[in-house]
Every structure is written in C-alpha cells, then in structure tokens.
Amino acid sequence: xxxxxxxxxxxxxxxxxxxxxxxxxxxxxxxxxSFFWGGSYGSIYPTLDTLVSEGCVEKxxxxxxxxxxxYSITEKGRTLxxxxxxxxxxxxxxxxxxxxxxxxxxxxxxxxxxxxxxxFEKKTRDALMLLEMYAANLESARPxxxxxxxxxxxRFGIETYxxxxxxxxxxxxxxxxx
Amino acid sequence: xxxxxxxxxxxxxxxxxxxxxxxxxxxxxxxxxSFFWGGSYGSIYPTLDTLVSEGCVEKxxxxxxxxxxxYSITEKGRTLxxxxxxxxxxxxxxxxxxxxxxxxxxxxxxxxxxxxxxxFEKKTRDALMLLEMYAANLESARPxxxxxxxxxxxRFGIETYxxxxxxxxxxxxxxxxx
DNA sequence: GAAGTCATGTAATTGGTTACATGATTGA
DNA sequence: TCAATCATGTAACCAATTACATGACTTC
Numbered sequence: 546x547x548x549x550x551x552x553x554x555x556x557x558x559x560x561x562x563x564x565x566x567x568x569x570x571x572x573x574x575x576x577x578x579s580f581f582w583g584g585s586y587g588s589i590y591p592t593l594d595t596l597v598s599e600g601c602v603e604k605x606x607x608x609x610x611x612x613x614x615x616y617s618i619t620e621k622g623r624t625l626x627x628x629x630x631x632x633x634x635x636x637x638x639x640x641x642x643x644x645x646x647x648x649x650x651x652x653x654x655x656x657x658x659x660x661x662x663x664x665f666e667k668k669t670r671d672a673l674m675l676l677e678m679y680a681a682n683l684e685s686a687r688p689x690x691x692x693x694x695x696x697x698x699x700r701f702g703i704e705t706y707x708x709x710x711x712x713x714x715x716x717x718x719x720x721x722x723x
Numbered sequence: 724x725x726x727x728x729x730x731x732x733x734x735x736x737x738x739x740x741x742x743x744x745x746x747x748x749x750x751x752x753x754x755x756x757s758f759f760w761g762g763s764y765g766s767i768y769p770t771l772d773t774l775v776s777e778g779c780v781e782k783x784x785x786x787x788x789x790x791x792x793x794y795s796i797t798e799k800g801r802t803l804x805x806x807x808x809x810x811x812x813x814x815x816x817x818x819x820x821x822x823x824x825x826x827x828x829x830x831x832x833x834x835x836x837x838x839x840x841x842x843f844e845k846k847t848r849d850a851l852m853l854l855e856m857y858a859a860n861l862e863s864a865r866p867x868x869x870x871x872x873x874x875x876x877x878r879f880g881i882e883t884y885x886x887x888x889x890x891x892x893x894x895x896x897x898x899x900x901x
Numbered sequence: 902g903a904a905g906t907c908a909t910g911t912a913a914t915t916g917g918t919t920a921c922a923t924g925a926t927t928g929a
Numbered sequence: 930t931c932a933a934t935c936a937t938g939t940a941a942c943c944a945a946t947t948a949c950a951t952g953a954c955t956t957c
Binding site for chain 2: 907910
C-alpha cells in the first residue's frame, strides 16, 4: 500500500497536456523526467491497457498512416491524478552505487576510489550542462504555468549537481593529501 | 546482468570490518547507509544463506545465551567484494516523488505544491541535522581510513541537502510571487 | 509482568527492467 | 537501398519490500 505504482500517474500526468501514443509517452519520460524518474515500454504499454479498462484513459487508433494508437485522458483519469497529487509524498529515494563503493573504500584503496569519483564527476558535469541548456530554453520561452513547474524541477537538478561537483573537489583534495 | 544484486556486497562490506549477526547488519545499514542505500530482513537473511553456500561467508552459532548466528567473511568473500569494488559503477539513481508531483504541478496548483515543498524542506532539514551530528562525531574521533570514507559519504549528504534547502527557498519565492 | 528490543526467518506480492520479436515509415 | 527512427507489444526474470510469525532476553 505504501508503495503504490507510480507509472500510472506519470502517464496520466503527460496525457493531461495532450493525447499521446505509448511511444511518445516514453520519449516524454526520457526527455523531461529521466534524472529523477524512469519508465520502460514493459511498464508503459501494460499500464495503458489497465488505465483504459479502468476508464481513466481512452484509446483511439488512427485509420490512416501507421495506425498509431493515441491515448487521451478522461475526466475519471484527471480526478485520479489529482487525488494522487494532493496526497503526501510517500518516498524520495536516492540509490547511489558510487556512494556504496566509496563507503567501503578502505577495501579498495585511494587510487580506485579516485577513479570512481572522477567518473562520477564527469557524468555529473555532462548532466549539469544538459540541464543548464534546458533551463535556458525554458527561460527564453514565454512563461506559462506548466513550464514554470518543469523549470523548477530542472533547477533542482542544477543545484544538486553543482553540489555534487563541489563535493567532488573536496573529496579529491582529501584523498590526494592523504 | 547490468543490474546485479547489491545486497551481497553490502553484507560482505560490513563483514569485512567484523563478524556480525543478520540483525546487526540490518542496523548497520539503517545507521550508516540509509540515506543512499537500503536493505530489509527479507533480503538480508536469504542472502546470508546463499553467501554461506557459496563459501563467501561462514556462520557460527553461539552455544550460550540466545544462540545468535554470527557471520564472518572468508578469503573468497573478500576477493568477491574487491572484484566488485574495482568494477565501474552501474547505476546512480534518484527517484524523488516530490519532483514528480512538482512536475505535474499545474494540475494541483500553487497551494498544494507549496505544501509538498514545505514538507520536503522539513524532512531535508531534519536529515541534514542528523548528518551534521554524524560528521561532528566522525571528525572528533581519531581519524582512520574507514572513518575517512564514511565521513566522505556523510559530507556528500550534507552538501546535497544544503543544496536542496537552497532550492526550496528559490522555489517558494518563485511560487509565492507568482 | 509488561514493554521494548534483540533475533531469525518465510511467503506473498510487486513494481519494474531487459531482451526479444515484429514491422512500418522516413530520409540520406 | 540502407539505416535510423517510429511504433507496439510480450515473456521471462528479478531484486526487494511488506507483512507475518515466533520467541528469547532485558529493563523498568
């Protein structure tokens, strides 16, 4: 109960803005949620089926072209989403293998740990650059409500990644001076 | 393959320092890893069995008292741990439901989002205070290698949580001024 | 003697990924 | 024509949690 599946709400959330295919939903997730949430076809398509059977989503197949299946949200779906949105957050979870390896660092030694930190630093730097691009784009676009919330999540990522980089510097100094 | 189970290594990691019971391993996880890793009895006990049958860990039952089962690491176990430690990190993952709700904030509205942010802020502040206590303790203790790595993970948490709090301020300002 | 912690475990469930299979459309 | 992308799905697998069951020891 405490760990209700969330992919439902991700789907409903995106369908709130516009009708989409399963494929497009996956892209939306990858593009705008990926640094704090995920979702695979193996969870998206079956969930779309369930949502249809529950009357939260409607499907319509294009007669022309590729015959894409386009899903749109119903009133019931919208209500379900809102009910979830007002409920308190159940879990915010960080699972960093880098930290796990670092924690047991005395078994690996300085050199090895430094390698992990350098990779982490690079990964973070790349991710930060991407988010900064997103932020710039969102800021230059005409500000509407949707974008405002999107931008806030992006800023969260930016602040967090900057803190990571800052920490990387500290950690490298500590490890190098012994 | 990409997603090998990690609880093995968590257990081996703690057993590297000293022999422990399953119950104690759980406590170690809760006390020192909880902000970036988890583990339940339902995964610890069965994994201990497998590790024993693979010869990575040895069990010994106390004859006196409660008859606790004390596990200790073998050479094979130590080797396995080291092999994992040198391998590159596979996944660092952040899953923040708070950000998910925020992202779909236009469906909930400012007020509701502010509630989530305030709760997030409080939770973060509490966690930060705890980590700062840990850091103070670790710093005042005689510095050895193990503690150095432990301290680095704690500092990571501290930097990160400070960034979160900083972001909370920004976000509240943005939302309140409209 | 009651509450709390120490201590070990199992069964059921589950949310989710990975890998595979298939094929249409588009653009170089 | 060939590669890339668009597009939909399924089957197998899996790590892990939750909830439950049991009972001994300690401390007030």
